[in-house]
Amino acid sequence: MAMRKYPIYEDFVGSNTPHYLTRAHRFYIDVRQSRHCYLHHHNYAELSFFIEGGGVETVNGVSHRLMPGSVSLVLPYQMHIIRGDVDQKLRKYCCMFDIQLLTELNDDRWFSYMLYGVGANTPSSVHFDESEFERIHSIFEFLRQEYEDADRPGRPQLIRTKLNEALLLFLRKGITARTEQQSEAPGADDKTRLQWQLLQFVHTHFDERLSLKELSERFYLSVPYLSRFFKSHVGMGFVDYLHRLRIERASSMLLNTEMTIHEIAFDVGFDNSRTFSRVFRELKGKTASEYRMTALK
Template sequence: MSTFPEHMDTHAFANPKKGQIPFYILEHTLLSSTHLHHHDYVELSFVTKGHGVETINGNSHEMVPGTVSILLPHQLHSIASDPLSPLRLYCCMFDISLLTDSPFDIQLCKNLMSAGNAMPSHILLESSDQVDMHRLCSGMMLEYKAMNIGRNSSIRSKLVEALLLFVRSFPPASVERQSPSLEDSRQLDWEIIRYSNTHYLQRLSLRELSGRFGVSPSYISRLFKQHLGAHFLDHLHNLRIKRACSLLATTEMSVYDVSEEAGFESFRTFSRIFKQMNGLTPSEYRKSGSRDSGQH
C-alpha cells in the first residue's frame, strides 16, 4: 500500500484569533523523527542544540546549532533527529501573505520564493548571526505568548528581520538585488504568484487566474516572465515535477499515484514533462536513486 505524505493544516494548528496575524512559533526538542509532510504556511526553523538531518524535496542536509532552514508552502520535508543528541529548535510558521500584502517587502518575498532554486533553502549562520537569530526567535516567542499592545506589529517586524538575516547570509550572487522594476511592482502581481505557489497541486490555468484576479491572461503571462523569469506553465510544471521527484525518492507510492499527487491530470503529460526536465522517465529516476539530477 502506498504511503502518502501527511498534510498539516497549519492554519488550524496556529488557530489565529480575530485580529491576530497568521503566525505560529514554538521552541521544542525533537525526540523522534518526523514523518514526510507538507503544509500551507512558510516555515522558518533555527537549531539551537543537537544534531539531525533534514530532507527537503528529496535533498538532505545536516542540522547543527546555527542551521536555519526555509520551507515554502507544500514542500515535502522530514527531519531525523539524533537520539543521542536530539535537536532543539525554534519552529516559526506564517502565511506568505504577511509579506505579499506589503508593497515594501517585494524584494524580500522574491528572494524567499527562490529558496531551494536560485537561493539555497538552508544555511549555517556565522556565530554573530546566530546570536542575532536567537534573539529574534526568542523575541517572537515572547510576543506570541503575550498580548501586549502592538503585538502583531512587533512579531511581524522581528520576522522580517529574521528573514532578512537569512537572505543576507548568502553571497551577493545568490540573491536578487533591488531594481526600479521591483520598486514599481504591483502588489497584485505577488498576490497572483503567491496564489499559484500555494495552489499548484490543484487545477490551475491562466484563464482560471484571470477570472479570479480580474486581469487578462496575457498580463499574468507577462508578470511571471518578469518576476520569475519563466512562463506560467513552465513555472507550474517546475513546482509539480519537484514534488514528484521528492515523492519518488522518499516514498513507495506508485508512479501513477505520484503523478496525481503532484497535480497532473494526465499521466501521459506527467511522463512527458518529467523526462523532458530530468532526462529520465519517472521509473528510471526512482531506480537510479539519484538526488542530483533534474529540477528537484
C-alpha cells in the same frame, strides 16, 4: 532521497486550535524537540532556528546538516523531513506563519523574488557562527515572548517587524552561501531537482484539473515515465495520489469551515460531488457528513 511513502499534508499551525495573529493570517512560535521523522508538507511557511543537537533536514530532495546556529526556511508546499542524530536531542525554535502575513511582499520586488526563490535560487538552510548566534537567538526569543502575550499593544506589527528581520538576515546569509553551492557540480542532482519540482507542482495545483498528459507537456517527460515515477516515489498511481491530496485538504475544510460538502468537493478539485463522496469514504472509512459530525461531538 527516494520516497517510499506519500508525504503527509498538514494545515494546522502549532496545533489543531487555530492561531491567528490577524483576522486572516496565522502565526505561531515555540521551542520544541524536533521529531519530524516523516515526509510532510503544509500550506504555511516554517522558519526554524536550531539551538541544540544535530541532524539532517531534507527539503524538496536537497539535504543539509543541522547544528546549533542552523536556520532553515520551508516555504508552503515544499516537502521536507528532519532526522535527528540518534544520540542527541534536536531542539529548535519553530516559527510557523502564513506567507501573506508579510505585507512587504506586495511592495518589495527584491524581497519577494528572494523569498520565493529559497530552495531554488538560494539554500533552504544557512548557518550562523558563534559571533552571530546571539543576535539570531535574541530575535527568535523576542518573537516567542511577544507571541505569548496576546494583550500587548502593537503585537502584530512588532511580530511582523522581527519576522522580517529574521528573514532578511537568513536571505543575506543565503546569498553568500549560494556562491559556494554554485561552484559544486550539479549534474547528478538535475534529475532529482526536476522530480521534486514535479511533486511540488502537483502539491500546489492539486485543486485544479491535472492529468499525466498535462504534466508530460509541462515537464517534457513521457506519460509512461511519469506513471512509473509516481508508483516508485510515492507508492501509488498518479490518480490515487491526487485523490489523497484532495481528500486531506477537504478533511481540514470540513472541520474548519462552514462550506457545504458540495462546495468543498469542487473547491479541492473534484468534477462532481458523487466522485468526491466515493473517494472520501474509501480513504476515511466514513462519509464526509459523518466525518464532520464526529469531529463536532
